[in-house]
Amino acid sequence: MQDPVALVTGANRGIGREVSRQLAQHSYTILLTARSLPKAEAAAQELGGSNLIPAQLDVTNPASIAALHDRVQHEFKRLDVLINNAAIHYDTWQRAVNADLDVVQEALETNVYGPWRLCQTFLPLLRQSLHPRIVNVSSGGGALNGMGGGTPAYSISKAALNALTLMLAAELRGEKILVNAVCPGWVATDMGGWGGFFRDGQPIPW
Ligand code: NAP
16 A cells, blocks of 8 residues: 555645644655745755655645646656645734725635635546545634624635535545545634634634
8 A cells, every 4th residue: 555645735834734744644645835845845854754745836826736736646646635724814803894805805815716726626636546535724713603703804715615615525425535624723823823812713802
């Protein structure tokens, strides 16, 4: 049996980096991707596993996605796990009533169209795996159940990602391609920060 191959987006820091580290310890070959190749290379070197392969990937750039697809096709001829982790704009500073729609659009480009395009592009390689799966890193902020005001760009993008997950899961179930969304909970990353005071999932003044 060959070691499984996993692709992690936004893996130079935060949750993507830690997921890469842990999967590498479980004998996965990891395509540790970042929009900056030097950052991917630095993270792979710091984590130190020979099974961590740095690669450039900007999830908003179709040419970047296509180039990585061609590399994976050439080197592995399959992909076992796609982890759509990269995301932006946890916009605690704005509300839906007055949100900057350019910020909302940017969030959708990275947090929804990025994972969507990756799923579409890598499906043929996932179909070559014996146990293919897609993991979309979402957030409780995208759950419609209990959704209130605040963080509009982020919450709407994660709600859309959840909807995409449901659709892909239904459409790919017959092919035994498992598609899930996960919420990692509050994690001390650049996005999550080191501490806060929250009510109903929203930051409030101390
Ligand atoms: P983070 O520390 O802010 O890291 C985000 C990662 O995404 C970085 O590597 C960043 O790269 C990358 N990225 C942004 N835009 C990209 C693009 N266009 N192409 C490729 N990579 C891009 O975030 P995190 O806390 O690790 O979050 C990871 C995931 O968990 C996200 O989906 C987030 O929504 C979710 N999540 C996090 C928390 C939390 O508490 N931290 C809670 C719930 C859900 P650069 O370094 O180049 O910017």
